[in-house]
Amino acid sequence: MLRLPALLAGTLLLVAGCAGQAAVREFPVVGAPGIGDDYFPGDGNGGYDVQRYDLDIGYDPATDELTGTALVTADITGAPLRGFSLDLVGLDVASVRVDGTEVTTTRDGDELLVDPGQVVVDGRFTVQVEYSGVPEPVRDGPGVSGVVPTDDGVLVVGQPDVAATWFPVNDHPRDAAAVQLSVTVPEDLVAVSNGTLVAEGEPVDGERTWVWRSDEPMAPYLITLAVGDYDLTEREVDGITYRDAVATGLTDRRADNARAALDRQPEVVDFLAGMFGSPYPFTECGGIVTDSSLGFALETQTRPIYARDFFGTASAAELVVVHELAHQWTGDDLRLDRWSDIWLNEGFATYAEWAWTEAEGGETVADQLAAVTDLSADDEFWQQAIGDPGPATDELFSTAVYVRGAATLAALREGIGDDAFDELLSRWTTDRAGQAVTTAEFTELAAEVAGTDLSGFFADWLGAGKPT
Ligand code: ARG
Numbered sequence: 463m464l465r466l467p468a469l470l471a472g473t474l475l476l477v478a479g480c481a482g483q484a485a486v487r488e489f490p491v492v493g494a495p496g497i498g499d500d501y502f503p504g505d506g507n508g509g510y511d512v513q514r515y516d517l518d519i520g521y522d523p524a525t526d527e528l529t530g531t532a533l534v535t536a537d538i539t540g541a542p543l544r545g546f547s548l549d550l551v552g553l554d555v556a557s558v559r560v561d562g563t564e565v566t567t568t569r570d571g572d573e574l575l576v577d578p579g580q581v582v583v584d585g586r587f588t589v590q591v592e593y594s595g596v597p598e599p600v601r602d603g604p605g606v607s608g609v610v611p612t613d614d615g616v617l618v619v620g621q622p623d624v625a626a627t628w629f630p631v632n633d634h635p636r637d638a639a640a641v642q643l644s645v646t647v648p649e650d651l652v653a654v655s656n657g658t659l660v661a662e663g664e665p666v667d668g669e670r671t672w673v674w675r676s677d678e679p680m681a682p683y684l685i686t687l688a689v690g691d692y693d694l695t696e697r698e699v700d701g702i703t704y705r706d707a708v709a710t711g712l713t714d715r716r717a718d719n720a721r722a723a724l725d726r727q728p729e730v731v732d733f734l735a736g737m738f739g740s741p742y743p744f745t746e747c748g749g750i751v752t753d754s755s756l757g758f759a760l761e762t763q764t765r766p767i768y769a770r771d772f773f774g775t776a777s778a779a780e781l782v783v784v785h786e787l788a789h790q791w792t793g794d795d796l797r798l799d800r801w802s803d804i805w806l807n808e809g810f811a812t813y814a815e816w817a818w819t820e821a822e823g824g825e826t827v828a829d830q831l832a833a834v835t836d837l838s839a840d841d842e843f844w845q846q847a848i849g850d851p852g853p854a855t856d857e858l859f860s861t862a863v864y865v866r867g868a869a870t871l872a873a874l875r876e877g878i879g880d881d882a883f884d885e886l887l888s889r890w891t892t893d894r895a896g897q898a899v900t901t902a903e904f905t906e907l908a909a910e911v912a913g914t915d916l917s918g919f920f921a922d923w924l925g926a927g928k929p930t
C-alpha cells in the first residue's frame with residue numbers, strides 16, 4: 463500500500479517524467495456531489511464537464527414508464543476521478559458502464575454515485591447508464607413541472623433542476639452540453655424536442671423513433687420533450703429554421719392566437735437581434751404550444767414550450783413569445799453560473815417585452831418604468847432583494863424578479879443614456895456568448911461601458927427596499 467505524508471495526501475504526486483523532469487500528476491479524487499451553488503447544494507456535480515448527452519429513450523403514455531439509455535461524454539476539470547456522481551431522481555438503474563467497464567453504484571438521495579476505487583478517469587470519459595421507471599413530477603409550490611403526463615403523452619418542462627428526473631445528468635446550467643435525443647413513442651404520436659429534427663422514423667410494431675439534435679451547448683433544464691398529438695410545421699426565414707408544434711386539442715380562439723403569435727417569430731427575432739445588438743444565437747427556432755395548463759412557459763432552448771394559459775388573448779400570446787425568445791439570448795446562450803442571479807434571465811426577458819410593446823406603439827419603456835417607481839416605498843414589491851431572491855420557486859420567479867429586474871435595466875438606460883445602454887447589451891450578449899455569467903460581470907461591464915461608478919445604483923436596485 464502506498465503511504466503518503468499527510469501534507470501530500472490528496473494534493474500532488476511528483477512522478478519522474480521520461481525526459482528526467484518531474485511531471486506533476488494529481489492524485490485521483492472523488493468528485494463532489496454538488497457543483498457549488500448555494501441555492502441548490504445538491505445540483506450538478508464537481509470534477510467534470512459534460513460535452514454531450516446521447517439519450518435514447520422510450521416512453522409509453524399508457525403506463526408513463528420511461529426506459530432509457532443515457533450516454534454521457536465528459537471531460538475531467540481537475541484531478542483524475544476515482545469516483546464521481548451524476549444527478550438522478552428516482553428511476554431504477556439497471557447498469558452503469560464507465561468507458562465500457564461495468565461499475566457498481568450507490569444511490570444517495572438524488573445522487574447516483576459511481577463507487578470510488580473501481581476506475582480512474584482522466585481526460586475525456588463516457589458513462590453509459592441503462593435505466594427505467596415512472597418519473598416523479600416536480601411539485602414546486604402550487605404547480606407541477608418536470609416530467610408531466612398529459613392525456614395522450616407527456617411534457618418535460620421545468621426550472622431550475624428537472625433534468626435529473628428523466629436522465630442521469632450534471633443538472634446545473636453552469637455545465638451546458640450538446641444533446642441528441644432519440645425518443646420512441648406510439649406511432650400515432652409526435653415527439654418534439656430542441657434543435658433540429660434528424661429523423662421522424664418509420665412505424666415499426668406500432669411505434670416510431672423521433673431523433674432530435676442540438677449541437678449548440680444547452681443547460682440541462684432547457685432540454686424539453688413534448689409527446690402527444692401535435693401539428694408540426696417547418697419553415698425557414700433568414701437562415702433560421704422555425705419548427706412549431708401546436709397541440710391539435712387547442713380550442714379555436716387559443717389555436718388562432720397561438721398561430722398568430724408564432725407567425726410573428728421571425729419579426730420578434732429581428733427585433734430582439736436589434737435590441738440586443740447581436741444575432742439570434744442558434745440556427746433553429748420555434749415553439750411548442752401545449753394543450754396543458756401549467757401556469758408558466760419556459761425558454762427551452764431553440765424551442766420554448768408554452769402552456770395553453772397564455773393564448774387566451776392575442777396580446778398575451780405575443781408577449782409571452784417575445785419573452786421566451788428573448789431568453790434565447792439571456793438565459794440560454796448566456797447561462798446562469800448560479801441561480802441567485804436569476805434576474806439576469808427574467809429581468810432582461812421582461813425588459814424585452816417592454817421594449818417590444820413600445821416598438822408596437824403601446825406604452826413606452828419610460829411609462830412602464832414610471833408605473834413601477836410610482837409604487838410606494840412600503841409596497842411589498844420593494845421588499846425582496848432581487849439580486850439574492852432566495853431559492854424557493856415563488857422567490858426565484860417572483861413578480862419583483864421579473865418586473866423590478868426590467869425596471870433596473872430601464873432605469874440604467876435612463877441613467878447612462880441610450881447609446882451606452884445599447885453598447886452594453888451588445889457587448890454583454892456578444893462577448894459573453896455561450897458562457898455562464900454572473901451579476902458581478904454584468905455590473906462591471908456596465909460601469910466600464912458607462913465610464914462611471916455604478917455600484918450605488920446596482921446596490922439600490924438589486925438590494926432590498928425602494929431605490930432612492
Ligand atoms: N423561466 C420561465 C419564464 O420566465 C418561468 C419558469 C417558472 N417555473 C416554475 N416552475 N413555475 O418564462
Ligand code: ZN
Nearest residue numbers: 785807808811
Ligand atoms: Zn422568463
